Amino acid sequence: MxxxxxxxxxxxxxxxxxxxxxxxxxxxxxxxxxxxxxxxxxxxxxxxxxxxxxxxxxxxxxxxxxxxxxxxxxxxxxxCSAESPKGRRSICYDREALESRKEPKPQNCAMDMAAGMGIELLTEEQYRELQTLGNFDMKTSSWVKTPDNIRKLGGAIFCDRRYDTVFVYHNGAESYYGVRAFRGSLRV
Structure with missing residues (x-):
């Protein structure tokens, strides 16, 4: 394949x-x-x-x-979807997190999905750049590329927009929620 x-x-x-x-x-x-x-x-x-x-x-x-x-x-x-992409929600951050997850496991993880699609996760900087173009993730959130030092400690970061402000949060990389997906970038 x-x-x-x-x-x-x-x-x-x-x-x-x-x-x-x-x-x-x-x-x-x-x-x-x-x-x-x-x-x-x-x-x-x-x-x-x-x-x-x-x-x-x-x-x-x-x-x-x-x-x-x-x-x-x-x-x-x-x-540029208004909310996190529906077809990518309820996923954890990466393969390591997926494999460490006890039941119930999510179907997939953000890093594998992005790689399979041939795209990259937005970084925090890119996510903030996107937010200058409109109001995104007002009800949802999106995993973003997590710095290695955070990931090595078991965490991952995600962002959203609330109260007219872009917030960056952390979670265990194995966590997943029905309103969290990831946003990608592609250079052509």
């Missing part, structure tokens, strides 16, 4: 590109001075990245362009 090519069928590519274009045009405040035609050209040249965006979409992430890296020429996508 690891050698499986991650590509979409022609009609699936068209469907994802249409969804992304519509979202792009509807949310211009997220990507001033970026042209959709250039983004689309990059996506059409990167089938595996388009597949990853499709996976983000399927799990409720509503990915959108939030920036452009002038050094690498890459476009940066973040999950």
């Amino acid at each position: 690891e050698n499986e090519k991650k590509e979409l069928l022609s009609e699936q590519r068209e469907e994802v590109l249409n969804i992304l274009k519509e979202r792009f045009e509807k949310n211009m405040n997220r990507h001033n001075n970026i042209e959709w035609a250039k983004v689309q050209a990059k996506l059409e040249a990167n089938a595996e990245k388009l597949w990853s965006l499709s996976e983000m979409e399927k799990t409720g992430g509503e990915p959108d362009v939030i920036g452009h890296d002038n050094e690498t020429g890459e476009y940066i996508f973040y999950d």
Whole structure:
């Protein structure tokens, strides 16, 4: 399965590109001075990245362009769903936490899901950047990439927005809740 090519069928590519274009045009405040035609050209040249965006979409992430890296020429996508992606909720942080969990175990973990989708978890800094583009996770929360020193001690961090403020919290990495998922990023 690891050698499986991650590509979409022609009609699936068209469907994802249409969804992304519509979202792009509807949310211009997220990507001033970026042209959709250039983004689309990059996506059409990167089938595996388009597949990853499709996976983000399927799990409720509503990915959108939030920036452009002038050094690498890459476009940066973040999950921009109002609340944490529904298809990624009720998961613990990573494989180690999942394996240490006593019953009942969650179905999966954030780090494995992200790797399987070909994306990265947002860092705390990226999460804060996302929050400058709108109000996200007003009722839910999202795991974010946890620094090694915290993870080595058994913890993991997550963020949300309450009282017009972005909060960063901690939990045992093995914890999972029906309103906590993760938000991802992808560079194309």
